[in-house]
Every structure is written in structure tokens, then in C-alpha cells.
Amino acid sequence: MVEFVGVSDIVALVGRFGVEAILTEMADYIEADYRRWPEFEKTPRLASHSSDGVIELMPASDGKLFSFKYVNGHPKNTAVGLQTVTAFGVLSDVDTGYPVFMSEMTLLTALRTAAMSALAAKLLARPESRTMAIIGLGAQSEFQALAFKTILGIKAVKAFDTDPAAARKFAANMAESGIEVEIAADAASAVLGVDIVTTVTADKAKATILSDNMIGAGIHINAVGGDCPGKTELQADILMRGKVFVELTEQTRIEGEIQQMPADFPVTELWEVIAGAAEGRNSSDQITIFDSVGFAIEDFSALRLLRDLARRAGLDRSIDLVANPADPRDLFGLLRADAPEALPVGA
Amino acid sequence: MVEFVGVSDIVALVGRFGVEAILTEMADYIEADYRRWPEFEKTPRLASHSSDGVIELMPASDGKLFSFKYVNGHPKNTAVGLQTVTAFGVLSDVDTGYPVFMSEMTLLTALRTAAMSALAAKLLARPESRTMAIIGLGAQSEFQALAFKTILGIKAVKAFDTDPAAARKFAANMAESGIEVEIAADAASAVLGVDIVTTVTADKAKATILSDNMIGAGIHINAVGGDCPGKTELQADILMRGKVFVELTEQTRIEGEIQQMPADFPVTELWEVIAGAAEGRNSSDQITIFDSVGFAIEDFSALRLLRDLARRAGLDRSIDLVANPADPRDLFGLLRADAPEALPVGA
Numbered sequence: 001m002v003e004f005v006g007v008s009d010i011v012a013l014v015g016r017f018g019v020e021a022i023l024t025e026m027a028d029y030i031e032a033d034y035r036r037w038p039e040f041e042k043t044p045r046l047a048s049h050s051s052d053g054v055i056e057l058m059p060a061s062d063g064k065l066f067s068f069k070y071v072n073g074h075p076k077n078t079a080v081g082l083q084t085v086t087a088f089g090v091l092s093d094v095d096t097g098y099p100v101f102m103s104e105m106t107l108l109t110a111l112r113t114a115a116m117s118a119l120a121a122k123l124l125a126r127p128e129s130r131t132m133a134i135i136g137l138g139a140q141s142e143f144q145a146l147a148f149k150t151i152l153g154i155k156a157v158k159a160f161d162t163d164p165a166a167a168r169k170f171a172a173n174m175a176e177s178g179i180e181v182e183i184a185a186d187a188a189s190a191v192l193g194v195d196i197v198t199t200v201t202a203d204k205a206k207a208t209i210l211s212d213n214m215i216g217a218g219i220h221i222n223a224v225g226g227d228c229p230g231k232t233e234l235q236a237d238i239l240m241r242g243k244v245f246v247e248l249t250e251q252t253r254i255e256g257e258i259q260q261m262p263a264d265f266p267v268t269e270l271w272e273v274i275a276g277a278a279e280g281r282n283s284s285d286q287i288t289i290f291d292s293v294g295f296a297i298e299d300f301s302a303l304r305l306l307r308d309l310a311r312r313a314g315l316d317r318s319i320d321l322v323a324n325p326a327d328p329r330d331l332f333g334l335l336r337a338d339a340p341e342a343l344p345v346g347a
Numbered sequence: 348m349v350e351f352v353g354v355s356d357i358v359a360l361v362g363r364f365g366v367e368a369i370l371t372e373m374a375d376y377i378e379a380d381y382r383r384w385p386e387f388e389k390t391p392r393l394a395s396h397s398s399d400g401v402i403e404l405m406p407a408s409d410g411k412l413f414s415f416k417y418v419n420g421h422p423k424n425t426a427v428g429l430q431t432v433t434a435f436g437v438l439s440d441v442d443t444g445y446p447v448f449m450s451e452m453t454l455l456t457a458l459r460t461a462a463m464s465a466l467a468a469k470l471l472a473r474p475e476s477r478t479m480a481i482i483g484l485g486a487q488s489e490f491q492a493l494a495f496k497t498i499l500g501i502k503a504v505k506a507f508d509t510d511p512a513a514a515r516k517f518a519a520n521m522a523e524s525g526i527e528v529e530i531a532a533d534a535a536s537a538v539l540g541v542d543i544v545t546t547v548t549a550d551k552a553k554a555t556i557l558s559d560n561m562i563g564a565g566i567h568i569n570a571v572g573g574d575c576p577g578k579t580e581l582q583a584d585i586l587m588r589g590k591v592f593v594e595l596t597e598q599t600r601i602e603g604e605i606q607q608m609p610a611d612f613p614v615t616e617l618w619e620v621i622a623g624a625a626e627g628r629n630s631s632d633q634i635t636i637f638d639s640v641g642f643a644i645e646d647f648s649a650l651r652l653l654r655d656l657a658r659r660a661g662l663d664r665s666i667d668l669v670a671n672p673a674d675p676r677d678l679f680g681l682l683r684a685d686a687p688e689a690l691p692v693g694a
Binding site for chain 1: 351353354355358361362366388390393395397399400401402404406408410413415417419420421424425427428429430431433435437439441442443444445446451453454457484485486487488489490513516520666667668669670671672674675676677678679680681682683
């Protein structure tokens with residue numbers, strides 16, 4: 001049997017432990033795994049592109065646990081009432097190859113992306129940062145706001161979306177969060193005077209969500225929405241003015257904001273900052289940019305945490321995903337009518 | 348919700364429809380998909396190797412359905428009562444990226460590998476073939492015997508394994524199959540005089556299960572066990588004497604018997620024979636070799652068939668793997684205590 005955390009289970013776990021506590025612990029799990037980055041087998045994700053979107057498989061392994069995430073990205077889905085991104089994932093035991101844990105990861109990815117953003121900002125933004133702009137108020141926006149509140153101490157968020165309904169949804173969801181929310185009339189007024197800007201729009205296009213003249217000295221940009229080939233949010237001039245940090249360089253050159261730049265455009269991998277092998281921000285005037293596309297180690301960390309939370313909560317749900325014949329060479333024996341393993345359907 | 352077929356379900360489905368009927372229909376599904384081979388996106392599997400085994404992700408897509416299989420190969424597992432190979436898989440809708448069907452695939456892979464072997468032999472072996480040797484009597488052996496009986500009309504099997512317990516298990520499982528089974532004292536006496544030889548041993552090593560002097564004219568060799576780098580079963584001389592057929596050339600050159608041969612060693616892809624674009628056997632004296640390593644399209648076909656069988660049988664089991672918020676941009680809303688989607692754990 002494989003331990004299983006479904007949508008209803010993760011909702012219950014978040015209800016029990018609280019979103020902010022989970023975000024904080026998630027950032028800790030990711031930081032711990034990033035610190036031992038060289039121990040991981042790192043593979044750029046395997047992507048299957050179609051006209052309307054992409055389906056990706058993202059594996060990672062530290063030699064003891066293997067993880068992978070299935071995730072899609074289909075921007076047109078929202079027009080028919082479906083989500084742009086859905087995901088699920090698995091942890092396996094490397095020694096035996098057996099899958100041991102499976103979970104929904106749509107909600108889990110939202111939590112891990114927000115935790116990763118806040119972790120990067122904790123390392124790169126000016127320590128006195130207290131205000132943030134969020135451009136793009138879709139499924140990820142509330143998670144971003146809460147992660148920056150709880151991990152960085154952000155007090156106020158100026159929020160903008162081209163769709164007023166999305167802005168109303170964001171404001172309503174944040175009403176009791178303790179964050180001071182202001183809905184901005186446009187992106188330029190949202191970013192005016194803030195310490196941190198998060199861009200998390202969903203259009204599958206080269207867009208200019210932030211132009212160079214909107215970005216003042218000392219700001220930290222958390223660029224989340226430019227995450228596949230042909231999809232960017234920042235004007236290239238901003239990248240040239242700032243210092244750019246990435247997850248896995250070879251993946252980000254294909255999928256991130258720096259797909260706009262030459263192949264030798266200088267970047268720093270975030271794990272080096274965490275491990276003390278590279279500098280983060282060099283001065284309080286510097287513009288720092290986290291060009292985030294999401295990397296498999298973050299999902300590895302998220303699955304590890306979720307398994308631990310499920311165990312702490314005493315969740316006990318599993319699915320019969322792996323056949324377990326009494327004699328491993330006698331798989332055929334499972335099909336005999338008298339096999340004890342041949343449980344009735346639905347058992 | 349995602350339709351789900353667990354181990355207990357597939358056992359029930361096989362009980363209802365019968366192994367041989369499923370093997371026959373499986374070969375038909377694979378043949379139909381191989382005939383439209385150019386329509387598929389083909390990617391060599393993504394493999395994560397460790398000291399004791401390998402974990403692989405095998406994707407395929409025909410532009411409408413995307414499939415992937417998770418599968419491991421750990422030869423030492425049987426020593427601790429675990430299986431060498433376990434697997435599960437998923438079908439997704441390419442238009443939305445949503446997973447729609449998940450199944451155990453340990454049993455399903457055993458069925459599809461046997462169906463694929465028999466399909467290849469139907470195309471390549473001499474039509475009058477009635478006898479087969481099986482070398483290696485592990486988890487795959489009974490499925491091979493039944494597939495060759497039902498799809499090719501094989502009447503008699505000479506079987507050999509280095510472990511007498513495996514041979515006893517095979518003979519017992521085949522007792523009521525209608526196949527005449529003879530346990531051979533060694534591999535050489537097993538292959539003596541037969542029309543077809545299946546090699547399906549599990550050692551992760553370059554082995555010589557079949558040497559050149561054991562193989563007479565006109566034989567068809569179904570080489571199943573040489574399926575990863577460093578793992579082969581046939582002496583290279585046999586490959587030079589015969590005509591070699593493969594699934595996807597670039598994958599087989601890394602994983603199959605032909606990893607022993609130069610990179611330009613001539614092979615024919617099986618789909619070309621099915622589509623009428625290449626010749627199969629050229630004469631009744633020719634040795635034909637199916638250098639089988641397993642390819643993702645076969646799993647695509649197997650998942651398609653299993654979903655159809657589950658629907659025919661009225662199976663109605665699903666898991667809550669995909670979050671489904673009423674407003675797709677309001678993923679956070681799922682976490683509100685009053686969200687109708689927030690079912691209790693285990694619901």
C-alpha cells in the first residue's frame with residue numbers, strides 16, 4: 001500500500017496546522033534541501049508541449065528518496081472553469097524503487113512556490129522590507145501574501161490585476177489575514193514605493209508586466225510568472241540593471257526571464273547563497289531579481305514535509321497502487337481465484 | 348476526481364474477462380497504436396540510476412491523450428521478498444492537462460510485455476511455430492506462455508530456470524492452461540528443436556543466456572530480459588547471424604541486446620513492419636530477433652485498454668487527486684472552513 005494524501009486530506013491538514021505555520025516550515029524544509037544541493041541528482045524537467053499548454057514530469061533524488069511531480073500549465077483552462085495548473089507527486093524509496101507516498105500537489109505547489117519566493121526574498125531583499133506589490137491576483141496570489149507576511153514580516157500589500165473580479169477575490173480572501181491590502185489602479189501605482197514586487201501573471205506570452213522605469217533602486221523582484229518558453233514578465237533592461245538569482249541555471253535559461261538574454265548572461269544560483277558559496281545582495285541600492293521557474297528539489301522538500309505532517313496528524317489513508325505477491329516471482333499467482341491478495345474491488 | 352484502478356481492481360477485471368482474452372485485446376490495442384506510430388511524441392525514458400536499480404518515467408502522447416508510467420527495476424529486491432519491477436501509470440487529457448485515469452501497472456506491465464512479445468512473434472516467427480522455450484521463470488514467464496498460446500497457437504513450452512523452485516512455480520501455475528509444459532535441465536536442452544525462444548532472465552549483468560551454437564536456422568528469439576544498460580542475454584554472434592527488430596532504435600541502442608554492437612548495426616523498427624513500410628522475416632531459414640526493452644507507447648495502449656475494461660465492467664472507483672475549486676483562480680478559497688470542497692479526511 002502507498003500512503004495517500006488527497007485534496008480533502010491536505011485541506012484538513014492545512015486546517016489543523018494553519019497556512020502560515022506550514023509556509024514557515026516549508027521554507028525551512030526547502031532551505032535544508034537547498035543547502036545540500038550537490039547531493040541531489042538534478043535533471044531538467046521532461047516537458048510535453050501542445051498548442052494550449054504543457055505537461056511536465058519533474059524528478060529529483062538525493063540517493064535515498066526519489067520524487068517526481070506531474071504538473072500541467074494550460075492558461076486557457078480558466079475560461080472553461082478549470083485551473084491553469086494542477087499537480088500531483090510521489091516519493092519513492094531509492095533502495096527498492098517502491099513508491100511509498102502519493103499526494104495531490106495543486107495546493108501543495110501553491111504552498112511551496114510561495115514558501116520558495118519568501119525564502120529567496122529573506123536572503124535577497126533588504127532586511128527592513130515591509131511592503132510588497134503583487135501583480136497578478138490568480139490562484140497563487142494569496143499564498144504569496146501570507147508567505148511574505150509570516151516569513152519576512154511584510155505588513156502591507158498593494159495588489160493589481162487586469163480583472164477587477166480577481167482583485168475583489170484577493171481582497172476578500174485577505175480580509176482577516178492581518179495584512180493591509182490596497183487594490184491598485186494599475187501596475188505602475190502598485191509598485192510605487194514598495195520594497196518587494198512579486199509578478200505572478202498567467203498569460204502564455206512575452207509580456208511587459210514591469211518596465212524599467214517602474215523599478216527604483218534597492219527593490220527586490222520576485223518574478224514567478226515567467227516560467228516557460230515564450231512566457232516572460234520583465235523588460236530586459238531590468239535584468240541588465242539588477243543582479244539575477246536562479247534555481248537551476250540550465251532550466252532557467254530556457255524557461256525564465258533570462259530566456260530574453262544571451263546564453264552567457266551572468267546569474268547566481270540561489271543554493272550557493274544558502275550554502276554560503278556566493279554573495280546575495282551587494283548593497284542596499286542594488287536591484288535583486290529572483291527569476292523563479294520552480295525546481296524539482298522544492299517539490300521533493302514539499303512532499304517530505306507533507307508526509308511528515310500527515311504522520312503527525314495521524315492520517316491513515318492509502319491506495320493499493322503496488323501489487324504485493326507473497327512470492328515476488330509469482331506475480332501470476334495474484335490472478336488465481338484463491339489468492340489472498342485478490343481483494344474485492346473497492347476494498 | 349481521477350478514475351482509479353488499484354491492484355484489487357485489476358485482479359477483479361482479469362477474473363471477469365480472463366487473462367487470455369485480455370492478452371489478445373492488448374495485442375490489438377498495441378498493434379493499432381504502433382500502426383499510427385508517426386502520430387506519437389516519442390521520448391526516451393527518463394531514468395534515475397542507483398547502485399541497486401533504476402527508477403524510470405516513460406511518457407508518450409498522441410496529441411489527445413498523454414500517458415506516463417513510473418517503473419522501477421531492482422534485481423536484488425526478490426532476495427528481501429519484494430518484486431524486481433513495480434509500476435503505476437496515468438492517462439491525461441492533452442487539451443486541459445488534467446490527469447483522468449490512474450492505475451497500478453505491475454500486473455498491467457506483465458500483461459502488456461507478454462502481449463507485445465506475442466504480437467512481434469506473430470509478425471516475425473514462422474507461421475507454423477507451435478513450440479517455445481522460456482529461459483527465466485520469474486514474474487513474467489506465465490504471462491509469456493499464455494500470450495504465445497492464445498495469440499500464436501503455441502502448444503508446448505520447454506522451460507528452464509537456474510532455480511528449481513521457480514520452475515516448480517511455473518509448472519504449477521500452467522497446470523490447467525492447456526499448454527504442454529516440460530521443465531528442462533538446462534538452457535541448451537530447453538531450446539533444442541523449438542520454434543521460438545523467449546529469454547526473460549532478471550540478472551543485472553552482461554550474461555550469455557543464449558550462445559550462438561544453441562540457435563538453429565529459422566528460430567525466432569524474443570529477447571525480453573536485456574532491458575537496461577549493462578544487462579544483456581544474447582551472445583553478439585547471434586545478433587550478427589539474425590535480423591534484429593526493435594521498438595525505438597535510439598532507446599534500444601542504450602538498453603537492449605544491441606548495446607553490444609556498433610552504433611550503426613542495422614535494425615528494423617517493428618512499427619514499420621506493422622505499417623507495411625518494412626519487411627519482417629525474409630525466409631524460413633532466417634533467425635529473427637525481437638530485441639525488446641519495452642516502450643512507452645505500449646504502456647499508453649495498455650492504459651487505454653484498462654480504462655475501457657474498467658468502464659465495460661462498471662468499475663466506479665476514483666481518488667481526489669485534483670483540486671477542483673468552484674472559481675479556478677480561487678484555489679485559496681478551498682482552505683476556507685466553509686468551502687464545500689473541503690470534505691472530511693477519507694471522504
